[in-house]
Amino acid sequence: MTPLEVRETFRKAVQILVDENEKIKERLLIAYASQLSLVRPTDPLPAEVADEFRWLRYALSDAEMPYGYGERAAKKLHDMSDEEASELARTIFSIFLQLREVEQAAAD
């Protein structure tokens, strides 16, 4: 992914968190599985958000392919509280805002 694609992926994840009608855990699963799971650790994330994204990713899923290691997002979300899920959703929004700021700073 290019930096622009990473930012767009986060924008779509935020959009999903906003416009889905499900409960927070379901919204988070949709946002993570359909968008953020596709961001790879090797993708170009700005240093400002790299650690936060690493933490977010681990909090939502540490499932490795091929299977056999770690827990997938559905399981991790099932085991966490709504408050924890809300915190992760806020983190996604925060990373998106930071990505926009980095992009705008680069453009100036």
Add this chain to the structure above:
Amino acid sequence: MAEACVVGVYKSLAEGQAAAHILQRAEFPRGQMMLVGTSTERPAHMVEDLSMGDDSVKDAAWGAGVGGVLGALTGATAGALSGIAVLLVAGPAAGVLAGAVLGAFLGSLAGWGVHKSRVAHYEKYLKSGNALLIAEGNPEEVAHVERILKETDTVALDVHVLDGSEAREIVES
């Protein structure tokens, strides 16, 4: 023509429907997905009238060699799911017809690259009330789908390629 497919097994038709929705949010083409279930309880918003689906529903179904009972997902909440082919092999089609439809579907799986040895597993899953979500495409699309569905609550998740060789089974619980 599809070169490969992913088959996700879910505990229920509703869970399969939720996974299909995730693929849609990932902008995976609706016409390349099919949801198959034997549940006598349909997910909300599912209707049987094929005419309510667009042509891609029929194309997907016939392309898969399935001439069974099809429905299209419509309705307010599930509106975004409209266009996914849905095959129900129980409920209204219970009995002999259900058996025939199930047989036709299982027979058609070879067209998606599913190895014979795996077809029997899918039959067991379906007869146990599980649902199958099948997504077909080129290897890149299939890898994309596999990556997404691995985060969902699958009972099993397999990748198959059209040359008939069976890919690894990556989830079994």
